[in-house]
Amino acid sequence: MKRLIIAALAASTIFSQPAYAELSSSDESQILKTVNSDAKPIEDTALAIWGFAELGYKETKSSGLLQEKLKAAGFTVTPGIAGEPTAFLASFKNGDGPVIALLAEFDALPGLSQKAGVGTQESLGGISGHGCGHNLFGTASTYAGIAVKEWMKANNVKGEVRVYGTPAEEGGSGKAFMVRDGYFDDVDIAVHWHPGNVNSASQGPTLANISGKFRFHGVSAHAAGNPDKGRSALDGVEAMDDMVNMLREHVPDKTRIHYVITDGGKAPNVVPNFAEVYYYVRHQDPEIVRNVMAWVKQAAQGAAMGTQTTVDFEQTGGVYSMMPNETLMHVMDSNLHKVGGITWTDEEKAFGAEIQKSFGRSAPSLDTVGEVQEAQLYDEAEGGSTDVSDISWVVPTVGLSTATFVPGSPGHSWQNVAASGSSVGVKGAMIAAKTLALTTAELFRSPDVIAEAKEELKSRVGPDFEYSALVGDRAPPLDYRDSK
Known part of the structure; x- marks a missing residue:
């Protein structure tokens, strides 16, 4: 590409x-x-x-x-x-x-x-x-x-x-x-x-772009009384973000990665059992975008393993x-x-x-x-x-x-x-x-x-190009502006 x-x-x-x-x-x-x-x-x-x-x-x-x-x-x-x-x-x-x-x-x-x-x-x-x-x-x-x-x-x-x-x-x-x-x-x-x-x-x-939301799931607990019983979904998000920030050094030049934490929990004294982070990956080459987003997904899985949480990913968009x-x-x-x-x-x-x-x-x-x-x-x-x-x-x-x-x-x-x-x-x-x-x-x-x-x-x-949507085969994300 x-x-x-x-x-x-x-x-x-x-x-x-x-x-x-x-x-x-x-x-x-x-x-x-x-x-x-x-x-x-x-x-x-x-x-x-x-x-x-x-x-x-x-x-x-x-x-x-x-x-x-x-x-x-x-x-x-x-x-x-x-x-x-x-x-x-x-x-x-x-x-x-x-x-x-x-x-x-x-x-x-x-x-x-x-x-x-x-x-x-x-x-x-x-x-x-x-x-x-x-x-x-x-x-x-x-x-x-x-x-x-x-x-x-x-x-x-x-x-x-x-x-x-x-x-x-x-x-x-x-x-x-x-x-x-x-x-x-x-x-x-x-x-x-x-x-x-x-x-x-x-x-x-313009820049090709794949966007999506990573949702981490943990276990709630009292943050002071029995934090050992909890598994923080927010820890999963923060660990993922740390890894993504480290991989920035190793992605192709002019790659752009943006994120915002859309849900980090509701109260400091409760170990959050849910957290969400919303990511964009951009580059002029659509194939580089595919590859970097695949790496970001690996970071999410690693973060979930390290924090004993689980994570799922919803791709919300993708453009050439x-x-x-x-x-x-x-x-x-x-x-x-x-x-x-x-x-x-x-x-x-x-x-x-x-x-x-x-x-x-x-x-x-x-x-x-x-x-x-x-x-x-x-x-x-x-x-x-x-x-x-x-x-x-x-x-x-x-x-x-x-x-x-x-x-x-x-x-x-x-x-x-x-x-x-x-x-x-x-x-x-x-x-x-x-x-x-x-x-x-x-x-x-x-x-x-x-x-x-x-x-x-x-x-x-080029003569061999066949369009393959970066959005994949998912249905339009009609609720992508909603907070989950």
Whole structure:
């Protein structure tokens, strides 16, 4: 697998900007007019989902709202695909032609309750918040799909546009189960985006990731009266963590291992009979992730033996590294430049300045939100993981980011929650919706580009590649956000 990835990245020098059929000015005008006419529904939908702030696989209201919008627009909607109650597949088909999928996320993050549009940390008293902007993500993709559908219908463009409602991106690997179960087998191109600090169609790999929960079981006893009768499940967790911290020296470079103790007992004077620790293992090479997680599992078994406890493991997620597509990058970049950057009002600039004060460090100029960066193809992963990656190994996939957050904001932060629930976030979502719609429409007009993108993907993954889901054969972990 490592050699495969090196070869795939080396292939990045092979693919130049393709010759594609740009949309006519009439096509562009029609699509942009549709998105602009939906500006108020886009804002209302994005802010409603921001208010729901539902965690992975629990996004009942968020998913339901997007499904309602798509049904009203004439899509056929199939809910609950891949064993995920909040997932859906929405389709508009107009005869035979390319099948292009837009991806829509909508899950929030735990522990990030925050008021919208304020530059100081002020909790709303909730348990979660949209620190990754998925309220914007799902909304923009949905309305981009609606704009493309209207354009296809008006111009009798053949093919099928789909919007996939994809829950639990944040650690639940929702899309990986969809890929494993064949829901992308007949898709020609997948298009997505993500909220960010800049406007860019640059492409590059992410980190593959396997996540799971280790649950230790011991024997309760009075911690002072008869501790010899007890066997501490927390000791098992701590012994495991110690061993994992020692093995860090001996794993391949750029491996990332994270953990958090999610249950360490209830009272100091009781030997805990249950404890749980939640682990992530990441690397750009999926095979290294498999191997390191196998070692972590061995550490868990050793810790259980040494503390006379038992341990069981539940894998909650597993995603590949992103496979970039240079052919599609050029199409997305061209359309992002057509749409352009973002203009903030004086009030929005004041909000941005307040947010930047909270960083305690220097930050990029607020003016960068009005710029569109030149697209670049990167070889090295930046550090995050996404279940979009699984799609990218089986379907040519392309994405972009737009400036929905204040420049310099850290990921998964209260600052991002404040922005994603404000006009700052909505303006970024509008840029995304327009760019996604134009790119999707252009690909419907460009069968040669679709064919070239497919050839590029084949070259990158290699002739012998067969997709094998890192999530294995388990069912989606619908309760992964629950404490056991």
